[in-house]
Amino acid sequence: MTDFTHKLLDGRQIAAAMHETIHEDAAALKESGWPVRLVSIAVGDSKPAELYIRNQARIAEKVGIAFEDRFYPDTTGADELLGIIHGLNVDPRVSGVIIQRPLPKHIPVRAVQRAVHPFKDVEGLHPASIGDIVYNDLVMGPCTAVAAVEILKTTPLKLEGLEVVVIGHSEIVGKPIAFLLMGAGATVTVCHAMTRNLAIHSRQADAVFVAVGKPGLVTAEMLKPGAALIDIGINQVSLPDGSAKVVGDADFDSCVAVAGWITPVPGGVGPVTVATLMRNAVRAASLQRAAYEKSFATTEAVYLN
Numbered sequence: 001m002t003d004f005t006h007k008l009l010d011g012r013q014i015a016a017a018m019h020e021t022i023h024e025d026a027a028a029l030k031e032s033g034w035p036v037r038l039v040s041i042a043v044g045d046s047k048p049a050e051l052y053i054r055n056q057a058r059i060a061e062k063v064g065i066a067f068e069d070r071f072y073p074d075t076t077g078a079d080e081l082l083g084i085i086h087g088l089n090v091d092p093r094v095s096g097v098i099i100q101r102p103l104p105k106h107i108p109v110r111a112v113q114r115a116v117h118p119f120k121d122v123e124g125l126h127p128a129s130i131g132d133i134v135y136n137d138l139v140m141g142p143c144t145a146v147a148a149v150e151i152l153k154t155t156p157l158k159l160e161g162l163e164v165v166v167i168g169h170s171e172i173v174g175k176p177i178a179f180l181l182m183g184a185g186a187t188v189t190v191c192h193a194m195t196r197n198l199a200i201h202s203r204q205a206d207a208v209f210v211a212v213g214k215p216g217l218v219t220a221e222m223l224k225p226g227a228a229l230i231d232i233g234i235n236q237v238s239l240p241d242g243s244a245k246v247v248g249d250a251d252f253d254s255c256v257a258v259a260g261w262i263t264p265v266p267g268g269v270g271p272v273t274v275a276t277l278m279r280n281a282v283r284a285a286s287l288q289r290a291a292y293e294k295s296f297a298t299t300e301a302v303y304l305n
């Protein structure tokens, strides 16, 4: 059997390198009186998010960031949740707020995302954070999108002028990936559920990003030989023996033979996404410190007047 190990874009390794810098930055912030602290909010049945929350808590501990996981019952009302977020926004001990998905149906997700102060928006999902990406001014971007693009940057491919196809155009993954890539100079085609012939587009691409949620959607025939394939999908599939397995949106076994680089699932985009969340937490704490210092820099003048 051919060994394709050299083609793998190892997300765990990329994340480990990021953890080192984040650890140093978090320690420096703590030293200066600004310890980084995240608060995670889950509402209702937390089962689907449990693994993510555990992962986030584990990595936070590793990089020296405090992590508080809060669980609220299904009966929590939207206004109550907005009140809780408001309390966290004005609490100087909280650097960032994570809203775990899914939320119960009676809670409007977008209103909740909007309620998190942009300085504490470590998930990068506030309209202000999304808007920053459109202006090519990346402060705290949506973690998965930023992570996927960071992974492509570890290949020798030059982003300026690169032909890229993004499959999937959700607000939190596909669209921000497209904007980040355009900001880096790539020529981007965005495909989605209504795209007539996916393969016609994907075969032209030097790099393909796929974020759909359909196992086996991208096959070897849809790739240009040597292209990079960044697989963001996370799908649980059942095996004939009754056990379950997590796979991406690409048919890994066929694609790995044709692609020049490929992310495994798991172990690709996932670990880099969590590392990006932690890096955003450090950025959030730095922003808050800068805003605090700025407000006090003027105090003397105000007092003297």
Ligand code: NAD
Binding pocket: 144, 167, 168, 169, 170, 171, 172, 173, 174, 191, 192, 193, 194, 195, 198, 211, 212, 213, 214, 217, 232, 233, 234, 235, 269, 270, 273
């Ligand atoms: P979504 O359901 O919001 O969006 C799916 C997108 O796929 C839509 O743009 C839709 O038009 C498109 N689509 C559907 N069928 C298609 C088809 N046949 N051909 C082309 N496009 C099609 O999903 P999402 O929230 O963006 O998540 C996508 C996937 O990424 C899921 O598997 C999710 O679990 C995964 N995900 C991974 C991470 C991570 O950290 N790795 C984070 C978020 C989401």
